[in-house]
Amino acid sequence: MQVSKRQFLKGVGALLAGASFYGVTRSPQADSTQAAEATPEIKYAMVHDENACIGCNACIDACREVNHVPDGVSRVKIERSGPFGEYPEQSYRFSRVSCQHCEAAPCVRVCPTGAAYIDKATGIVAVNSDRCVGCQYCIAACPYQVRYIHPETRTADKCDFCQKSRLAKGLEPACVEACPTKALTFGNLKDPESDLVKLLKAKPSYRAKVDLGTRPKLFHIQTIDGEIML
Amino acid sequence: MSAFHFEGLVWHWPIAIYLFLAGLSAGAVFFAIMLKHFKLAHEAWHSPFVQAAAIIAPVAVFGGLGILVFDLTRPLDFWKILVFYNTTSVMSMGVLVLMAYQLVLFAWIACVFQRRITQLLGKRLPIVQRLLNWLVKQEAAITGILVILAISLGAYTGFLLSALIGFPLLNNPVLPLLFLISGLSSGAAATLLGGVLLRGNPNGVEVRFIHGIEIPLILVEIGLLFTFFAGLILSGGQSQVAALNALGFGFWGWIFWAGVIGIGLTLPLAFNLWMKVSADRKFAYVAVTASFSLIGVFLLRNFILYTGQMTGT
Numbered sequence: 438m439q440v441s442k443r444q445f446l447k448g449v450g451a452l453l454a455g456a457s458f459y460g461v462t463r464s465p466q467a468d469s470t471q472a473a474e475a476t477p478e479i480k481y482a483m484v485h486d487e488n489a490c491i492g493c494n495a496c497i498d499a500c501r502e503v504n505h506v507p508d509g510v511s512r513v514k515i516e517r518s519g520p521f522g523e524y525p526e527q528s529y530r531f532s533r534v535s536c537q538h539c540e541a542a543p544c545v546r547v548c549p550t551g552a553a554y555i556d557k558a559t560g561i562v563a564v565n566s567d568r569c570v571g572c573q574y575c576i577a578a579c580p581y582q583v584r585y586i587h588p589e590t591r592t593a594d595k596c597d598f599c600q601k602s603r604l605a606k607g608l609e610p611a612c613v614e615a616c617p618t619k620a621l622t623f624g625n626l627k628d629p630e631s632d633l634v635k636l637l638k639a640k641p642s643y644r645a646k647v648d649l650g651t652r653p654k655l656f657h658i659q660t661i662d663g664e665i666m667l
Numbered sequence: 668m669s670a671f672h673f674e675g676l677v678w679h680w681p682i683a684i685y686l687f688l689a690g691l692s693a694g695a696v697f698f699a700i701m702l703k704h705f706k707l708a709h710e711a712w713h714s715p716f717v718q719a720a721a722i723i724a725p726v727a728v729f730g731g732l733g734i735l736v737f738d739l740t741r742p743l744d745f746w747k748i749l750v751f752y753n754t755t756s757v758m759s760m761g762v763l764v765l766m767a768y769q770l771v772l773f774a775w776i777a778c779v780f781q782r783r784i785t786q787l788l789g790k791r792l793p794i795v796q797r798l799l800n801w802l803v804k805q806e807a808a809i810t811g812i813l814v815i816l817a818i819s820l821g822a823y824t825g826f827l828l829s830a831l832i833g834f835p836l837l838n839n840p841v842l843p844l845l846f847l848i849s850g851l852s853s854g855a856a857a858t859l860l861g862g863v864l865l866r867g868n869p870n871g872v873e874v875r876f877i878h879g880i881e882i883p884l885i886l887v888e889i890g891l892l893f894t895f896f897a898g899l900i901l902s903g904g905q906s907q908v909a910a911l912n913a914l915g916f917g918f919w920g921w922i923f924w925a926g927v928i929g930i931g932l933t934l935p936l937a938f939n940l941w942m943k944v945s946a947d948r949k950f951a952y953v954a955v956t957a958s959f960s961l962i963g964v965f966l967l968r969n970f971i972l973y974t975g976q977m978t979g980t
């Protein structure tokens with residue numbers, strides 16, 4: 438018995454050695470769910486003012502063109518509810534559905550390869566498509582159902598606040614620029630002088646499914662138009 | 668809403684088969700180890716039941732992994748899961764467990780069948796002989812680690828789904844335990860079925876041993892299923908919606924009541940209890956009971972996977 442116990446301990450020792458070796462090889466991007474030590478200067482967020490939105494879908498079209506999003510999938514959707522009231526006084530409510538750039542992102546937590554990651558410098562949740570194997574775990578894990586498999590690259594894709602297309606050139610996201618009623622505001626949460634922070638301080642806003650602990654960074658300003666719904 | 672295609676469905680039946688096979692492999696190994704440890708000792712290698720488990724366990728885990736890889740949108744990039752790791756990802760940790768499990772599984776099989784392999788080899792390949800002898804000396808450690816890995820693998824199949832926080836039916840602490848227990852019982856069933864197909868004695872000591880464990884296992888499984896759904900219903904909100912939707916009169920309701928509860932649990936339990944009294948076990952009896960258990964567990968995996976994704980928060 439003594440012998441077998443020692444052998445067992447030896448085996449456990451080997452397991453531990455393996456585990457520490459693994460610590461070296463694991464992906465550097467993967468630990469991004471833990472808070473960054475140095476607090477970065479930038480934390481991007483977006484506000485959708487549902488009072489201003491008219492449901493024209495200009496944001497969807499602009500995003501499709503700028504970010505080369507193929508037909509059949511979309512990085513952003515505008516969900517319509519209603520109509521409320523009697524014709525001709527009818528009204529609708531519109532709400533934006535797109536990546537919420539969660540601070541505690543479930544998609545990042547579950548991704549086996551670290552392909553889904555949070556850019557620590559900007560707080561943007563993005564996909565490194567070179568690493569993505571298409572297991573779709575992130576798609577199932579995202580409570581907002583905004584991720585999809587890009588039909589051409591066959592990797593996971595979603596809104597990245599135009600990180601690679603427009604932000605790289607110092608421009609505002611395509612959807613923000615395209616909106617005819619200025620319903621979308623994009624900016625830096627850490628900058629008290631930004632339009633985004635000023636808007637959030639001026640009007641009450643809500644975020645979707647905060648009870649899941651995802652700490653989303655897509656804010657909505659609720660419309661008071663229409664009916665009271667239970 | 669159709670049963671196999673609906674809004675929000677991400678993971679399809681290949682994942683259910685993968686979860687089924689991984690659990691089955693872990694269960695078969697678990698029972699083979701128990702058989703050797705408590706009943707057969709050094710005679711284990713010529714028991715058809717241990718032989719069956721030694722074939723089923725690796726084949727099931729390879730098959731499961733094959734299905735998983737095939738189901739990726741980029742199957743050729745599979746190696747990236749092996750190279751890059753993410754400690755917070757259940758899938759990543761599970762793949763690590765799977766790799767270790769396969770390695771230790773083959774070491775254990777080599778230990779158990781050492782004499783047979785040595786006979787076959789005769790004087791050839793002395794290196795293999797030396798490796799075998801060395802492995803046999805480590806058998807206690809190998810067995811211990813394999814038990815831990817098999818249980819981890821069985822539980823992992825549940826944790827993989829319970830990490831999906833957007834679905835109340837999946838994001839449930841009872842799920843890993845339920846999948847572990849049902850995985851073990853599917854392993855027992857596969858071992859029995861394989862054993863009698865390999866002309867094992869349906870009235871032998873192995874069958875009696877496994878059947879003896881099966882009854883408590885089935886009772887625990889029924890208890891867990893009850894806790895699982897009672898807990899969901901008592902939570903209210905979307906959890907309750909999800910549970911009632913799953914158990915209701917639709918396609919999946921039938922699968923659950925007739926397939927999982929009826930064929931998978933009640934009939935094997937009834938057969939088992941009845942068999943306690945009358946002594947002689949026949950081939951058909953063992954094979955049919957085992958097949959029913961297997962069908963039940965397979966349906967349970969599909970039922971949970973599909974109904975789980977039907978209702979989001």
Ligand code: SF4
Binds near residue numbers: 537542578581582595
């Ligand atoms: S909304 Fe979904 S895709 Fe976007 S960060 Fe959150 S979990 Fe990830």
Ligand code: SF4
Binds near residue numbers: 547572574593
């Ligand atoms: S689909 Fe790609 S990004 Fe999503 S979890 Fe799998 S590897 Fe990560």
Ligand code: SF4
Binds near residue numbers: 535597598600610613
């Ligand atoms: S921020 Fe960019 S990627 Fe996101 S929805 Fe707008 S245009 Fe598309």
